[in-house]
Amino acid sequence: MRTFDKNTLHYISLFELVTGVAPIDCVINDKVYFMVNKDFMSRVLSNKGEKIKMLEKHVGNQVIIFPYFKEKEEFLTKIISDKLRIKESDGTLKLFINRQDNKKVRRDIEAIKSFLERVYDIDNVLFRF
Numbered sequence: 001m002r003t004f005d006k007n008t009l010h011y012i013s014l015f016e017l018v019t020g021v022a023p024i025d026c027v028i029n030d031k032v033y034f035m036v037n038k039d040f041m042s043r044v045l046s047n048k049g050e051k052i053k054m055l056e057k058h059v060g061n062q063v064i065i066f067p068y069f070k071e072k073e074e075f076l077t078k079i080i081s082d083k084l085r086i087k088e089s090d091g092t093l094k095l096f097i098n099r100q101d102n103k104k105v106r107r108d109i110e111a112i113k114s115f116l117e118r119v120y121d122i123d124n125v126l127f128r129f
Contacts, residue, residue, distance in 0.1 A: 031108075037068050064111070080101055081101045
C-alpha cells in the first residue's frame with residue numbers, strides 16, 4: 001500500500017490542478033517524478049510541454065513524467081529501452097541494462113526503484129550495467 005506524506009500530496013494536487021490529470025504516484029528526490037496513465041500522457045505533455053514548464057516553476061524543481069502500464073515489464077521497456085533484458089527469480093527482479101541506456105537509467109534509478117516498489121510491489125530490484 002502506498003502512503004503519501006504532506007509534501008507529496010501537495011505536489012499531486014498541484015499536478016492535477018495544472019494538467020487536469022490525476023497522477024497515479026509521485027516520487028520526490030533531486031527531481032519530482034510523476035506516474036501518469038499512458039492514455040493521458042498526451043494531455044499532460046500538450047502545448048509543447050507548457051503545463052510541465054508551469055509546474056516546474058511552481059515546485060522549483062525539474063519534473064519528469066513516467067507512463068503507467070499494467071505490466072511492470074512494459075513499464076520498464078517503455079522508460080528504459082526495448083533492448084532491456086528482464087529476469088525475475090527468487091523474488092528479485094534483475095534488469096540488464098545495455099551501454100547506450102546506462103546514463104539514462106543511472107540518472108533516474110532511485111525513482112524507477114521507488115515506482116517498482118510502490119506501484120508494482122517489487123521490493124528487490126538489481127540493475128546490471
